[in-house]
Amino acid sequence: MAPRTRRVAWGLAAIITLAGLIAIPYHDPESPGARIAREDTVIFDLDRSIKNPRNFNWLTPGVKRLHGAHQAMWEPLFVLSYATGELEPWLGLQIVGNDTHDVWTLSLRRGVRWSDGEAFDADDVVFTADMVRDSDAISAREAIRFKAQIAETRKIDSHTVEFRLQKPNPSFHVENFGVLNFSSFLVMPEHVWRGQDVGSFDFYPPIGTGPYVFGSATSQRAIWDRNDDWWGADTGFRDLPQPKRLIWIESGGQENRAQLLRRNQLDAGQHLALGIFEAIQAKNPNVIAWHSGFPYGWTDPCPRQLEINTTVPPWDDAEMRRAVAHIVDRQQIIDIVYEGSTVPSKSMFVQYGAMQPFIDAVSNAGYSLPTTANVDAAHAIFESRGYRLDDDGTYRRDGEPLAVRILANTASAETTGTVDLLVEQLQRAGVDARSVPVEDGVFWGEVIPLGDYEMSYSWLSCGSVNEPWASMSRYTNSAIAPVGERAPGYNNTGRWDTDATSQYTAIVDRIGRLSLGDPQIPGLVANAYQHLYTEMPFVPLVQASKVLSFNTTYWTGWPTADRFYVHPMHWWNSTHLIIHGLERADAGKSSHVK
């Protein structure tokens, strides 16, 4: 038996070696470099792979920013505080508009340096602004938005720049330079970019003004190392952040993310379903979220809604759209999809502190939708439109069933879950609803901008966080495209275009000409909202809750509801504030010991 056993053992060893050799993919030339202790490293979660890790031209499509580039390397001019609605100065010191809001003057902070030692000044701003204005090759949303507004950029002196706009815009500064949503207009170093072709330049290796410099990147991770020579520490702007190294790593789905958090291999995680978060926290109490208890999550700036294409019968009839609004049971969406962790939307707006006056104006005028369903009211509307309830429980007119197809973006379980539930609610109310799964790219690239849908679930009112205009302007008739042509900026994709739209547009335009904080605005918002309420071009559903987890094993000082110094979206340009706020956990512990 012995020799035979040995033979079997050798055979097995050979098999294992063979399998191991086969399983080894291409050798990765990028090594993480010098070892830095885990205690000095912060690991962030990336929810997608870096398709082109050797390209940092953020003006062209791809993952060029959220893998650390705009959280650690490229700094914003200002950061908008979601709590107060104020702009916090960063590379910029101040930005003011004239009375007509079409000329804006920006003053830059002095002493800012690029990581290669060159000074950051007005020339860089003017260069980047002109490059974006004159190029047709750019496509990043922040660049397109800027390009659509700017007429001319002028250098006043080395640290002062003047922007002349094509037309007045009272929120030019917040929209472009305040990290309103995800990113901001990022200024590029003139001395590197000059003479390059904007569409094809790869900007590799990249440089920035931030406290971290690019280390290495593969398709699954990016590494950034602290630049101890950072301008901010020298000028006294802020201390050097404590982490010596930042790593962004593609976790690859909720289960992996949860495992990594459980094992303290991830410090900042992307969204986890509430139940998964609870399971992880039960095993590892160091994992925290925005709220220390239920509902844990942070309110996403984009409230969810049901979009309706107002050109497709029978939903071109405002009453029929209102009937749908009657059928929707928003409390059930919250109970089931969000496991009770969010609240129904009172209006199209996100329910942040700064938005409260406008939400109150809408509510007080009676334009908030009820939380629960009123199916009888919907049935009355159907009957008045000639529909009769069939034996199989479906409304029909002339033999034709009352049917609707609701598009669901397959990118998230939240979306498909909500659409499944809406379908269920509509089915039970006698509407033959179906869910149609659509891939993320086709959803945003095709069906939504082209208006190629009857109903869909998304967040197209998104925009406002401190004033009402950004969201409201998305439903005006000024940017309406026929079905089949692209709706610019995903605005009014439902093609709502009636007399009411014109009246609505007139009021919203008036709001757009007023300065932020003008006392007339809440009243005007209510006036305009009346048209949204009666015509129902979309049905506001719920506020979205995002459970972003942080791990306190190695780092403390994460933003939470109790410590709201910045919002917790750690893939946003505003993450600079989070990184500066972090403290090594053992430092905290030792001070406790004393």
Added chain:
Amino acid sequence: MSNRSIAGVPLSYIGNRLFTFFLTVLIAASVIWIIPRLSPVDPAEAMLGRMAAGAGFVENADQILVDLRARFGLDEPLWKQYVVYLKNLMVFDFGVSVANFPTPVSQMLAAALPWTLGLMIFSVLIAFVIGNAAGAFMAWQETPRIWKIAIPAAMVFTSIPPILSGLLLMWLFAAQLEWFPLTGSYGLFETPGLNWEFILSVIRHGTLPALSIVVVTFGFWALGMRGLMTTVQSEDYVQLAKAKGLRPRYILYRYMIRNAILPQVTAFALKVGLLVTGQILVERIFSYNGMGKLIYDAILNQDFAVIQGASYIVILMTAASVLIVDLIYPFIDPRIRHGGGQ
């Protein structure tokens, strides 16, 4: 055996097998080409949608659409598209992924395939060895009684698809006991290459997926082996060897297993398809970096080119395994080699 017309010269046998192989691949390739033509979705528009999504906006979209159609030959007549498609398949050109535009599908397949093959070879070999040993053991007269009862009881699991055993193992060893990682094929912080941390990580991550396949497949071998052994045991040459006074263990290895293992090899050829697809499902639940994950992600992304390419590769793998088994068979089985198919 005698019903198959494999009598006569081995050359005709080989020709026969090769013909079947190429026909299989051709038919499968044609089927996965025809099916999407029945669908209303235009792949060029889907691709444009992807690009537009990445870009935020697309200028002169119509022109891009025309270009894409031309580039992927979608403006050609159907028969020409078909010919081009077959020609591309021969060089493994499946076009570009829509979800990972513009990565070629072949590149994604090349990255996934080693994982799948590695896991497959690993688990199939283990299952084959354990299974045949168990089967032979069961039928062998000198085997202790306890094994004769225990092994058939375990055999009941053969009928369960590996995805179910995978779930059970995952829950027990990964979620509850936390002995093994739940998902992935190697630790995120390992640098792929010939270093110990990485290899250990690969083995740790591969254990549960491999085990879930082994648990449900080894019984297939055992069952077949046992049946064959009982048949073979009564054959004259075994009786003769016994009469000659040879040691029972020597008889077992030298005579019985060797003769009984032949038809098992044939049976394996027919099982390959189920094994491969079963493993793909296991990879999907373990998020293992192989074809299963690739296919699942492609389904989620409606990335048709990837699905088509992956399906083709899986079918090719299956057909090739069958071909190889068929070609090796005559060398194990002297009856074919000597042209004596009675």
Added chain:
Amino acid sequence: MADATGMGGVVSDADEKAARRRAKRLKRFDSPWMNPKLLTGAGIIVGILLFGLLGRFLWDPELVFIGSAPLNLPPVGFENLRGEPGSPAHPLGTQSSGRDMLALMIVGAPNTLFIGVIASLIGMTIGILLGFSAGFIGGRTDDVIRVLSDVMITIPPLMVLIVFQTSIGEIGILMMGVLLSGFMWQSPTRLIRAQVLSMRQSGYVRMAKLSGASTFDIMFKEMLPNLVPYLFGSFIAIATTAIVTAVGLETLGLGPQRVPTLGRVIYEAIDSAALLRNMWWWWGIPTALLATMFVGLLLVNLGLDEVANPKLRKV
């Protein structure tokens, strides 16, 4: 479904009474149909069917809909992560969108079996026709059918169905069965062809030929009855393959969407990380039910093997 019960019927009606009487007196003369494997297997399958069919009357099938029950409840006698106890109103617990597990099983299990039966019935019909044609007509017809079944037996149905589903879109249960049947005819074709070839030489077929019986009569009146045990075995084997494939497709999120199937329940459980959330009842119950179903089918198949192949019985 008719056939699976019919098979139980064959066991009970045709031979049961006589067999039982005989078995009581002389155990060594019992009918081959009465072997314990076949009986246990058939019992399991019939049990699952009855669970599904009677369950509809004893339990509310409306509870399969989203939001019809509280969320994440464990089975009776257990606690979930939040410490909520199971409720007798939902004895097997509920999943994360408020569907009752018991109702899902009651509605899902017959659906899963149904897919297998449809695929198997159609596949068998095609297989019988092709197998007889090949074996009996021979020549070119035989060559074409033989090569075609050799080819099709290698193509994994799951891959083709994935291609089909992702390009054509959602399909119902019936359609799924029909599509699967396209891959289920090869092994009965081969089996019957081989049997027909050997039977063709046997005395009674020659006699029938000499006495001037038509080809059709010979095929279906003389030869078919002799193939019954093989056909049943084949039927069960391909139904199993069809169910395995269907479950595979469902666990990839394809297949019927609004109609519950066991595979779909598992898909949703995986998709919602039921493993991490320790909601074992969500994936465990359908897994156990499927495993039982497969074991039942295997036992039936082994039992039928013994009927068809008396040599095995001695073991």
